[in-house]
Amino acid sequence: MYDEESNNLDMPCVLNIAESTHQMGKLNLIPEYSYGLSETDNCLIQGDNLHILQYLTKHISGKVKCVYLDPPYNNGESYLHYYDNMGHDQWIENISKRLLIIRELLSSSGSLWISIDDSELHYLKVAADKIFGRENFVSTIIWEKRTTRENRKAFSRNHEYILVYAKKASLWNKVRNTLPLTKEATDRYKNPDQDPRGPWQSVTANVQAGHATPQQFYTIISPSGKTHNPPKGRCWVYPEYRMIQEISANNIWFGKDGNGVPRIKKFLSDRKEGLVPETLWRAETVGTTSDAKKHLLELFSEISLFDTPKPEQLIAQILKISTNPGDLVLDAYLGSGTTCAVSHKMNRKYIGIEIGSHIRTHCASRLVKVVNGEQGGITDSISWIGGGGFKFYKFEK
Ligand SMILES: C[S@@+](CC[C@H](N)C(=O)[O-])C[C@H]1O[C@@H](n2cnc3c(N)ncnc32)[C@H](O)[C@@H]1O
Known part of the structure; x- marks a missing residue:
């Protein structure tokens, strides 16, 4: 069962991902965007995730406990911070290339969680099945992302999905955590x-x-x-x-x-065991997109609002089920930095990858606030008080 967090940030620093011994590229430390304790494995990396994931295979293959991906959904919407209208074939090819590498990075008891909506869900499921094997598909979670009616479309889309795969489902089913009793x-x-x-x-x-x-x-x-x-x-x-x-x-x-x-x-x-996770994740438990936006507004009233953030509670629920304190979490489409902020507060190690310049304006500044004891999101529920640190790298090919 998931153990309440210890907020013990005294974790040995072991990954050494910046030590480059190969020709795939290198990680340049940017000290002015790094913050807090320098003895840390936590990091943000700016660059294209395809090259960075390839680079990381030389350092952390078989070491990642949980990968969370929130890629552009290819739903034709236009967002302020990124482009979301690729040809369908190109989108599938793109994500498949990344999934192949991610499978290699996952530990034998690791799992992959991918947020997606109706536009590509079913195609993504087929592509991911080919890479992970149908026997390693765990579940499709439905997340209630909004509680109000959207009147612009034929149907008000109030939910989206999270596809869950395990590196080895037969093992994962035994080691995954249950949730605390509500x-x-x-x-x-x-x-x-x-x-x-x-x-x-x-x-x-x-x-x-x-x-x-x-x-x-x-x-x-x-x-x-x-x-x-x-x-x-x-x-x-x-x-x-x-x-x-x-x-x-x-x-x-x-x-x-x-x-x-x-x-x-x-x-x-x-009663020793907690609750077996269910596949329907209600807004009242894990928050909505609008909750996530409100949180970002509290964090940064002065910069442009990121359009598609996930609420911290949603990511916390994923990490409670799939990881324990000290485990390594990877997010290759970091956006506004939610996964790293939640991992930091929950005492998991993390690597966050983001191509856009908002990795500096949004993610790094958000994590500075987290290190300083930021009070929003999941902070109250786990009594986060601050501490730790992270390094910021730019990837150069
Ligand atoms: C839907 S958003 C992620 C939102 C995030 N989960 C959050 O809570 O804020 C997708 C992000 O992926 C980034 N992205 C798209 N293609 C990428 C690539 N090839 N490498 C790295 N990041 C990429 C976009 O810039 C965008 O910020």
Whole structure:
């Protein structure tokens, strides 16, 4: 299960990505855009992600735990900071080249998360299946990106998608984190009988009779004297001797009046596992595009607003599921810097790549604020207080 963050920024610096021993190009450190602790693996790299990803294969192959990609969706929209209208074939070829390299960079328990909308989702799925293998496709998440109606189009598009792939799904399914219990989930636990072990919720005490043994068919007599038999086609979950033990240990609930169908009490204090992530990510949990824009406006009222930022809560949810503190996160289409800001606050190492000059005006300045203890986005939920640092490089071929 996902562990609350430790805010321990004392992580050894091990990646040495700027030590170039090959001809693919080099990373030039730009000290005036770097900030905070200099002993850090965190970095922003300005340049074309194709060349930079190729360069990184010499340094971090098999080391990246989570890659998040939020490429231009090729939906024909025009944005202030980047171009989003490539020919379809070119777009697929472009992203496929990058996915091939990203697969190499991922660790054996690593995963890839790609944001996308209707325009290219299905084509991207086919292209990514070819590279990762259909058996390594994990899921398609639906993210509710807006809660208001958009009246300009035939349908108001209130959601988009996140495609999830694992380097090796059979392994990833075992190591991925569950999510912390929500208030809604803990509120389902009550204590109507004032049990000293604390709140509990009840689950059915009967199961399908398919694989039952004869010991699972018997009559239960409730404390009030009422008799209960398992429903047709079902049997009791325990054999009779065990059911008697559970009843005397006050682990079976017969309703307030003692006449109800027997049910098993499950205590909140015994619950070890968190919540299995669901595929529908609601705005109320992970935020909307408009929340992300409001956050950017609070950060930078003085510079042009980035059109398509993701909310910090959305990226935090991805990192909670796919990584642990100290793991390496890569974003090859950094935009306004959300993935790096969230990774920094959650104590993950990160590499953010962005071609546009907004990597200086938006990403680097945003991270300076994060290092200084910036108060927006996920800050409250993880008690972020600041610290750490990052390096800024420009890639030269
Ligand atoms: C949709 S935005 C990402 C938004 C980001 N997730 C955020 O929260 O702000 C896509 C970004 O990819 C960048 N980009 C497009 N092609 C690129 C390339 N070849 N190399 C690096 N960055 C690229 C664009 O400049 C743009 O900033």
